[in-house]
Amino acid sequence: MELVQQGKALQSAQDHLENEVKLREATLEKQQNSIEAFIRINTQVLQEPVLELSKAVQELPTSGQLETMMHISQQELSQVLKDITQTLEENQHLDRSKIRR
């Protein structure tokens, strides 16, 4: 009788532990999903000002050294953002070595 009670108590403790682990996992996953969603949204949000910046830079004179450097930097910014967006859309992990500069 005592043995059966101990067995039940053990089973109950294990179930509790399992539930606790599942709960923590769920919370963690939820947090990570939230962060990922936030990143996606913000990356999408970034696209618009970057595109506008590209247009604004093109409106500037193009003869000097400063303008050339400005164009290069702006293109680099657009390219990095494009790569990030593409990687996230393909549900792949980001890798700094794969980002073109």
Add this chain to the structure above:
Amino acid sequence: MKKDIEKDILRHGLTIGVVYQLYQSLSGFVPVVILPLVIINFLIAVVLFFLLWLIQKKENLQGIVFLVHVIAMSGFTYFWVNFGGFAGTVPSFLCVYITFIVIVSSGIVRWITLVTLACALFVYFQFPQSLGMSSYYEPHKINSLQKTIDYIVVAGIMISFGIFLKTKLLYYRDKVAQRHLQLQKIAHTLHLQNQELALRQEETRAINDNLESIVEDRTKESEKRYEALSEYAFINAHLLRGPLCRVMGLVNLMTREPDRYPPDKIEKVKTLTGKIDTQISAINQVIG
């Protein structure tokens, strides 16, 4: 169990004693009435019956054995003196009595009874004059017919006692067998419980292993995702912010030449870079 056996034998012995004394009381009427003998036998029967009743009530078995012994010794002395000493029936009864007392007594009571018996026998044989006898052997005081009947009765008592012992032996043997069976059942139950315990331990171990494995897998997955987020934080902070900072620096330089670079266009670029910078910082704050 030993105590139970001793109690049973004592009860049986007393029952036989009561029956025998009643028989002796009645036999005192034949062929002529010997009143003192009738009275003494009847009194002994009554006392033994009283002890038989007492044994049902009282737990002090050795005390009752001692009382039986006092009665028996008085009776034996009376019959030894008045019915021929060693020529009478007392010696044969003494043999039965000694066997009986050895079986039912224990400890100090046993030693007292045996020493008393030895002392009495010593007096019976060595000092018959002190008991009013000319010798320890007085065959003229006995009735041979009575003696023969007494022997037959003693034989009957012995047979009855033997049957009783056999019955009791079988009874206690069955009891022991039953106890043995119970112990076997308990042992079997314990064995089953042990098996169940082992099974539960195995189940527990399996569950623990499984749980550990799940936790390990999830931890790895979590670490992987964390690494991905860190990688993104790095890309955001360096690869994305790098060219932006350069653009911001160049815009500042262009501000110094308002003739060459229209201020409204420069302002537009400045606003946009500021907006992008705020957005990237917000992302980095969340990740970091």
